[in-house]
Amino acid sequence: MDFSTPATLVPILETMRTVMETDVLPLESKFGHTGLLTTILPDLRRIRDRVKSLGLWAPQLHKHLGGMGLSLVEHACVSEVLGRSPLGHYAFNCQAPDAGNMEILEMFGTPEQKERFLGPLVRGEVRSCFAMTEPELAGSNPTSLATAARADGDDYVIDGHKWFTTGADGAAFAIVMAVTDPSAPPHARASQIIVPTSTPGWRIVRNISVMGHAGDDWASHSEVRLEGVRVPKSHRIGEEGSGFLIAQERLGPGRIHHAMRWMGMCERSFELMCRRASTRELSPGKVLGTKQTIQNWIAESRAEINAARLMILHAAWKMQNEGAYAAREEISLIKFFAADVLGKVVDRALQTHGALGLTDDTVLASFYRFERAARIYDGPDEVHKGVVAKRILKGFGVAVK
Ligand SMILES: Cc1cc2nc3c(=O)[nH]c(=O)nc-3n(C[C@H](O)[C@H](O)[C@H](O)COP(=O)(O)OP(=O)(O)OC[C@H]3O[C@@H](n4cnc5c(N)ncnc54)[C@H](O)[C@@H]3O)c2cc1C
DSSP: OOOSOOTTHHHHHHHHHHHIIIIIGGGHHHHHHHOOGGGGHHHHHHHHHHHHHTTOSOTTSOGGGTSOOOOHHHHHHHHHHHTTSTTHHHHTTOOTTHHHHHHHHHHHOOHHHIIIIIHHHHTTSOOEEEEOOOTTSOTTSTTOOOOEEEEETTEEEEEEEEEEEETOTTOSEEEEEEESOTTSOGGGSEEEEEEETTSTTEEEEEEOOBTTBOEETTEEEEEEEEEEEEEEGGGEESSTTOHHHHHHHHHHHHHHHHHHHHHHHHHHHHHHHHHHHHHOEEETTEEGGGSHHHHHHHHHHHHHHHHHHHHHHHHHHHHHHHOTTTTHHHHHHHHHHHHHHHHHHHHHHHHHTTHHHHSTTSSHHHHHHHHGGGGTTTSOHHHHHHHHHHHHHHTTTOOOO
16 A cells, blocks of 8 residues: 555646645635635636646646646645635636536537537636536436426527526536436436527526625526527537436546545645644733644544545545446545535634634635535535445345435
8 A cells, every 4th residue: 555645746736836825825815805706817817827837737637638637546636735725726727617517528528519618618718617406406316307408400499497507607608407308217318418608598697695605707606597598409418318427427526626625625724723723822822722622623633634535535546446336435435524524624723713713814714605515515415425324234135215
């Protein structure tokens, strides 16, 4: 068992850390104070150019597409470094949901779809979004969709209502999950269809206010209406009815990327907590860190981050070597375990900062506000716990549906 970071990755991570420290982190205060991404977009574009010139662009993508061609395990390590800031993944063009959309288009897209939609996305000229969840139906059961794509000659006409479509504000196109055959078995009813957002009938109702922040651009989640949206059938990705299959392909690596991004947030929060504990004086010469409660938080956080990190890297290694299907239990385990660790570590760091922790003068409030969602998106905790427990109980002869 070799726990060392691959030698080829060490200089890459070092350069990324430098870009994060010198370019990305200084932008955070503007992001945190205003919540308006548009005010820092010009600066972010400049950083993106620097990232490109350093050869660090799109680490998750194959080299022939203009990415770094890193393996899943390598990209997991990268994701941790970039996760130290809410702006990190965007700066390197591996932010959700674009990274997942790039992956889908690379794997399942036609040559025309790749040229028209994947190319500009990879080059960072446009952004995209992924519209599956609907307000009226339980997103935890993705087979229950009301959005319908009706065949009409060579076209589909799509009607539906979506929400929490991350990054829809300003996206050039959406990948929309819509029912193409309501009479098919549940997992074969839907297809993924590319909808340029300039198509008549695509309408953003609002950027949803999440914990008091509606955000904008890629840092937002929109409610969207599709009203008679007409697109050619050639915009369908893969076979008709393959929407769920393709969604599964997307979710596996995506969960590894997210979980390691959370580890980056954990490490940053941990460092802030330790720094505050060693400098904040309760009385002359007596810092917070002399108190056992704070010491417990530090020790518990260290243990939990280490445990989660090892579990994620193991899941990534298994997925890389044995495939997503073989690693499905490990992926479910890390999804709820790492999200829980994230919540606990950020909360302790925030508490250690007292009132300061609630302000936007540190990054902690932003982590707290936006990452509570980690326990809900890509499958809520309870769904993943159910998946794991059922598989285990099956080994004991219990057939739980
Ligand atoms: C920040 C954020 C970004 C998102 N981005 C996107 C996006 O870009 N595109 C997109 O399509 N969707 C997106 N989503 C939506 C997300 O995928 C759904 O919120 C998620 O699938 C859960 O669906 P739901 O919200 O309808 O909750 P519901 O399905 O209504 O579930 C509610 C709660 O019920 C419990 N529950 C559910 N199932 C079970 C079960 N089997 N056993 C026990 N308890 C259960 C859980 O506690 C769950 O939180 C995003 C969500 C968030 C919060």
